[in-house]
Structure formats: structure tokens, C-alpha cells
Amino acid sequence: MLQALTLILSTQLLGEVTARALGLPVPGPVLGMVALTIGFALSPRLCEAVRPVAQGILGHLSLLFVPAGVGVIGNLQVLQGMGLGLTLAILISTVLAIAAGAVSFAVVARWTGAADD
Amino acid sequence: MTDVAQIWSYLSQGPLLWLTATLAAYAVGDACFRLARRAPVANPVLIAVVLLGTLLWLTGTPYATYFEGAQFVHFLLGPATVCLALPLADNLPRLRRAFLPVIAALVVGSVTAMVSALTIARLFGADAALLASLAPKSATAPVAIGIAEGMGGQPTLTAVLVILTGITGAVLATPLLNLLGLTDWRARGFAVGVASHGIGTARAFQVHPVAGAFAGLGMALNAVLTALLAPFVLGLFLR
Numbered sequence: 001m002l003q004a005l006t007l008i009l010s011t012q013l014l015g016e017v018t019a020r021a022l023g024l025p026v027p028g029p030v031l032g033m034v035a036l037t038i039g040f041a042l043s044p045r046l047c048e049a050v051r052p053v054a055q056g057i058l059g060h061l062s063l064l065f066v067p068a069g070v071g072v073i074g075n076l077q078v079l080q081g082m083g084l085g086l087t088l089a090i091l092i093s094t095v096l097a098i099a100a101g102a103v104s105f106a107v108v109a110r111w112t113g114a115a116d117d
Numbered sequence: 118m119t120d121v122a123q124i125w126s127y128l129s130q131g132p133l134l135w136l137t138a139t140l141a142a143y144a145v146g147d148a149c150f151r152l153a154r155r156a157p158v159a160n161p162v163l164i165a166v167v168l169l170g171t172l173l174w175l176t177g178t179p180y181a182t183y184f185e186g187a188q189f190v191h192f193l194l195g196p197a198t199v200c201l202a203l204p205l206a207d208n209l210p211r212l213r214r215a216f217l218p219v220i221a222a223l224v225v226g227s228v229t230a231m232v233s234a235l236t237i238a239r240l241f242g243a244d245a246a247l248l249a250s251l252a253p254k255s256a257t258a259p260v261a262i263g264i265a266e267g268m269g270g271q272p273t274l275t276a277v278l279v280i281l282t283g284i285t286g287a288v289l290a291t292p293l294l295n296l297l298g299l300t301d302w303r304a305r306g307f308a309v310g311v312a313s314h315g316i317g318t319a320r321a322f323q324v325h326p327v328a329g330a331f332a333g334l335g336m337a338l339n340a341v342l343t344a345l346l347a348p349f350v351l352g353l354f355l356r
Contacts, residue, residue, distance in 0.1 A: 005196075012199045025344035027259040029198035030337050036199055040206030047206055054200035057193060061319035063143045064194045066165045067187035068258065069280055073170035074180045078274045085241025089251060090278060093234035094285045094312050095293060097255060101226025101308030101335075102299050108221040109301065114214050 004053035007046075011036045129178065135186025142168040155323065157291045162316060163284055194315070198257075201318075201337070204330035211327070212334060215303055222304065223335065226311035227342045230255040231350045245355055246271060252351045254278040256343035257314040257336055264347050279314070286313020287320035302327040310335025 015035065016028030024031070040047040079086055109115060128134040146164035153159035173183055184191070205212065212219070231252050238251050249270035253261040258279045265275035290309045299305055306328030309317040314336045322329030 008196050008199050012195050029195040030340055032199040033202045036202035037205045054203040057197050057200045062162050065162050065316050066143055067191040069166035070169045072277045072280045075273055075277050085238055089234045089237040090281050093230050094282055096233045097226045097230035097312035098290055098308045100229040101222040101311050102304045104225040105218045105222035105304035106301055109218040112217045
């Protein structure tokens, strides 16, 4: 547990340092995620060692967004007079993006024969 | 015996009370979610946020005081993002096979999110700063805020729009995708991750592990693509 947690935090730290040092537009944790995916692919032993802790953290992924969500309630006044326009923009664009993304995935999967097993 | 006001003034200053309240509110949200047979409207994040928002308002507690306690939960977002490596590694052969569909859905989903949001906002007369704050709203929060600031947007507004986008996607994705008759968990998860980042990814994991893995991938790829495309797409709307 301690070793797995240290590895996860070190990977995040490495990602943060790399992102800042190279001025990349990607956040440190995302770089860390890519690095750890490669690490897991190279070493199944590493993957199994980290699995219980990673599953524990991911098991309540939704919980982690609660503090930021509470911040939104206190800042709803920033929407000001644009409340309706922005609400519609968010609602409609999210629906369209999910639909368009999922349909294009399915269509291209059929064309290329990249069906799931 | 100390009176209630004194106990309250002591507790309300430390992190213990609001950390406990955050976990308890989420536990209530999660219980409601289960009671509602995992219906997407009973989103546990949404329920917890409304409960805590009401509690802060009733007790006149500033967000900064609340965050003293909640920051311990908030901090775990970084490590959790790193941990998404696990479902990605578990699904690596599946991801490799889906390379072309992934690229297509990424580009289409990302561009659709930006162009449609900007079109609607401009119909409502949004100015340049507002459009810049809105354009990257489908990307994960730290990326979106960085992009918006770089284009002259307002960070607080972007943060609010990003969270609202996430909750919208988490609540609407399941009924929407059922309506479209799509049964491929890869397509469903990936599109949700692209359009509504981590909150959508968290929802995808509640539905299916393959959907969750593809949502995590979608979120990561769209963080990069939004950073590259947002200034260009915004430029089209400012002319």
C-alpha cells in the first residue's frame, strides 16, 4: 500500500515537473497517467502491485469532484445575465458532442472492422 | 459544560467538520443513487453538491473555510488521474484495435463540443472574453482553465462551465446513448470522456469497466486536442 501510493505520487510529481519544464499544455497528472500506462504494459508485476490501491482510489472517483462542484454553487453569479445562453450552450453542445462522438466511433469501427470481442 | 455555539465555532474553523461533511454528503448521494436503481438523474456528485451548498448557505460558511477540509478530497483528483493508467493498461489490446475509431470520435466530439457551444453563446450575444471562457469547457478543469486564460477568458467562469459540462454529460449520456441505440461500450465511454472529462469518466465507470477505460482515454486525448484546437476555433468566431 505504502509503496504503491509512493509510486503513484512520484509518477504524478514526475508528470508535473515534465509538463512545467517543457511548457506542455497537458496537466502533470495526465502525463503521469501515460507514463504509468507504459510502465504497467512493460511490467505486469508492477501493475499487480499497484492494482489494489489504484482500484481503491478509482472506486470513488465521483467523490473527488464534490469539492469543486460545491465551488460552482458559490460562483453561479459569474454566469450573470448570460445564464440562459450559457446553460443552453452547455446542454446542447454536450448532447451533440456525445452523440456525434459515439456515432462516429461506431461508424468507423464498422468500416474498419474494428469490432469489439 | 461548553455550549453549542462554542463547539460550533471550534469545529467550523478546523478541517475535520467539512471533510466529514463532504464524505457524509457523498454517502447520502451514493445511497440515493443506489435507491434510484443507478438512474443517471440521481447523480451522487450532484446530490452531494446540492446538500453541501445548502448546508454552507444555511450556516453562512464561506467556501474558503469549507475547502480547508474538502481540499484533502480535492487533492486526490491528481493521483486518481494517474491511477487511470490501470484500466488503460488492462484494456491496451482493445485500445490498439480501436485506433481509427478513437481518432475519428476524438476529432468529431472535440470539434462538435467547441463549435456548437460557441455558436449558441454567440447567438445570445456573448462577448470575446465569454467565448474564450466557454470554448475549452469539455476539457478537464486544469487544462480548460489554462487554455481559457491564455485566450483572454475568465478562470472562475471557465471552472464553473467545466463542472456544469461534466455533470450535464454524466446525467444525460445514458438516456441519450440508449436513444441512439448504441451498444458498443467503447463508443459510449469514449464519447462521454471526450465531451465531459472526469465527471463523465466517473459516470462511465459506474456503468461498465470498458466504458470507463475508454472514457479515461477520451478525457486525456481531448485535453491535448482542445489545447491545440481551441485558439484556432475561437479565432473563427471572433472575426
